[in-house]
Amino acid sequence: MTSSPHADSELQNYKGWAGIKRAFATPSALTMLFLGFGSGLPFLLVGATLSTWLRDTGVALSVIGLVSYASFFYVLKFLWAPLIDRYPLPFLGRRKGWLALSQLLLISALAGMALFGPQSSLLLFVALTGLVALAGATQDIVVDAYRIEVAPVQSQAALAATYILGYRFGLIISGAIALYLAELTSWTTAYLVMAACILLPLLAGLLSKEPAAQALAIREIRxxxxxxxxxxxxxxxxxxxxxxxxxxxxxxxxxxxxxxxxxxxxxxxxxxxxxxxxxxxxxxxxxxxxxxxxxxxxxxxxxxxxxxxxxxxxxxxxxxxxxxxxxxxxxxxxxxxxxxxxxxxxxxxxxxxxxxxxxxxxxxxxxxxxxxxxxxxxxxxxxxxxxxxxxxxxxxxxxxxxxxxxxxxxxxxxxxxxxxxxxxxxxxxx
CATH class of the missing domain: 1.20.1250.20 (MFS general substrate transporter like domains)
Incomplete structure (x- = not known):
């Protein structure tokens, strides 16, 4: 494909030091830092951190292994991604609506895990764990789509870098910090704090701009x-x-x-x-x-x-x-x-x-x-x-x-x- 002189000029604006400054200076880069944090946070809360909690309360290793299958939602997320492309919610916009919904579900499900715990009703606890994984995987779908649509291709690496930085912070908080909190206070307090941390990416998403509408009338597709x-x-x-x-x-x-x-x-x-x-x-x-x-x-x-x-x-x-x-x-x-x-x-x-x-x-x-x-x-x-x-x-x-x-x-x-x-x-x- 041969690009036009105008396109070539635009590409040059994104190269060298000027391209670096332009890519990282976009407001979306800061937004992706918080959204990356939100994506990284629930991953360990249904993985290694959760396994530690279950073992700490005396749950059998065989049961812990079965509960870990809840995280499979992260591998299978492409199965319901078409619904997110097809059905924009009637509030906030095509991407921001789904983003807010998934984050609110995360807060509710994490709070539910904290308040009920595995010792009260293991079946209910596992169901809440599955809901956290489903909401977390859905949040990932929306955040990835938002990142691609909100900025040109030439800025994607910068947005990915700030996203990964936020994601790593989310892993640190839900890994090391959650364990420290559980040791010093209780698992209930630790997971309630984790639920409260989702408020940061929720606020960032609400304050961000909705990506421009695409040419295709996606809602008309069967x-x-x-x-x-x-x-x-x-x-x-x-x-x-x-x-x-x-x-x-x-x-x-x-x-x-x-x-x-x-x-x-x-x-x-x-x-x-x-x-x-x-x-x-x-x-x-x-x-x-x-x-x-x-x-x-x-x-x-x-x-x-x-x-x-x-x-x-x-x-x-x-x-x-x-x-x-x-x-x-x-x-x-x-x-x-x-x-x-x-x-x-x-x-x-x-x-x-x-x-x-x-x-x-x-x-x-x-x-x-x-x-x-x-x-x-x-x-x-x-x-x-x-x-x-x-x-x-x-x-x-x-x-x-x-x-x-x-x-x-x-x-x-x-x-x-x-x-x-x-x-x-x-x-x-x-």
């Missing part, structure tokens, strides 16, 4: 077509082969990182590090390195080409896995742990923003919620499936062999990128 047309449009716009290649590329992009993710904790322990070491280096230091990587990604995309950043990000995620050989060959050495986490989390943060910006560029703004939800789910499924088999691979070989194998798993991703390089709409990726 309900059945609301589930078909987003996928039909994606394949029609790109063609069957390119569409399949794009979906495969998105699914494989984070494969090297996701292969290691499942075994990271056991590897740290097997390498001689204590739980305190893991908490300090991986959960505290690593979080801030990941945030730095996210902002580096946002800056680089604002200054340079998104297409070239895809190459750098894919290679970074892959090559950073070699750093794990430092820990494998120097067990128990803190310098090796810090060096590995630095390389791994910096590349993860950088690549995460690049992938978000790329997936945003692939969506049609008439079907933003559905198409992005599909891409986001797909970006996690292949890696999680293969990661589940990683234990067998290590047992059959060694940690070192597995890390080398995960590094070379980037080859299919690079081959796909080479094939789609001249087939994707270049004007969106400059």
């Amino acid at each position: 309900l059945r077509d609301a589930f078909i047309k987003p996928f039909q449009e994606f394949f029609s716009r790109n063609g069957i082969w390119l569409a399949l290649a794009l979906l495969a590329f998105v699914g494989l992009f984070k494969l090297p990182d996701q292969m290691i993710g499942v075994l990271a904790g056991p590897f740290y322990l097997d390498s001689g590090y204590t739980k305190a070491d893991i908490a300090t280096v991986s959960k505290v230091y690593g979080v801030w390195i990941g945030i730095a990587g996210a902002f580096l990604g946002g800056i680089c995309i604002a200054a340079f080409s998104l297409r070239s950043m895809l190459v750098i990000a894919a290679l970074a995620v892959s090559v950073s896995n070699i750093a794990y050989l430092l820990m494998a060959n120097n067990p128990g050495e803190n310098w090796a742990f810090f060096a590995t986490i630095s390389a791994d989390n910096l590349s993860q943060g950088f690549a995460g923003v690049v992938l978000v910006a790329f997936m945003s560029s692939l969506t049609n703004r008439n079907f933003t919620a559905t198409q992005y939800a599909l891409l986001a789910s797909l970006a996690n499924l292949p890696g999680k499936f293969i990661g589940g088999l990683s234990g067998y691979i290590v047992e059959a070989s060694s940690y070192s062999a597995f890390f080398i194998m995960s590094t070379f798993s980037v080859i299919p991703t690079l081959l796909l990128l080479a094939w789609i390089w001249h087939r994707i709409q270049a004007d969106k990726l400059q």
